[in-house]
Each structure stands twice: as structure tokens, then as C-alpha cells.
Amino acid sequence: YKRTKLPIWVVGSESHYSVLFGIDAAINHVSKLEELKGKAKIAFQTYDAAQSGVIDRDNVVNVLVCLDVPLTEQQELNNLVNAM
Numbered sequence: 001y002k003r004t005k006l007p008i009w010v011v012g013s014e015s016h017y018s019v020l021f022g023i024d025a026a027i028n029h030v031s032k033l034e035e036l037k038g039k040a041k042i043a044f045q046t047y048d049a050a051q052s053g054v055i056d057r058d059n060v061v062n063v064l065v066c067l068d069v070p071l072t073e074q075q076e077l078n079n080l081v082n083a084m
Helices: 032-047 057-066 071-082
Strands: 008-012 017-021
Touching: 032 057, 057 071
Parallel strands: none
Antiparallel strands: 008 017
8 A cells, every 4th residue: 555645534425525634644654563564464465376374385485585584584494394
């Protein structure tokens, strides 16, 4: 989704739309953890074709690449996955 510098909301009713503008940019603040969670969810769903909440172990490395996990850590995690 997009993050504007200042928040804007469009509110609809039965007869009209109203546009609300915020002046506090902190409303749009997303913590690094929340940003990482969102990125991880998108990466996982990309490789969860059946939307079952499970990915094939061969795709674990692909998810890590999407999350920009350093190669050395990817190799260590890949070794763990292969040991399963």
C-alpha cells in the first residue's frame, strides 16, 4: 500500500463522499517490525500457491531472498531445512 506524507481519508455515506486530511504525519508511522511482518507475509503468500499456510521446503530459500536475508544466514537456514 502507499504511504503519503500526510494522511488522507475518503469517507462515503449514502448520499456523498467526504475527504478528510490529517496534519500529523506520525499517524502513518509503521514500525520496522510491522514493516518486516508485512513483507514476510507477502513473501510467504507468494510461495504458498494453495493458500494453505504451508510452503514447500524448497521455497524457504526463495522466501529468505525476498526478505533480503544475507546469503550466509540463508545458507545456514538452508542447511537446517535440508537436515529435516
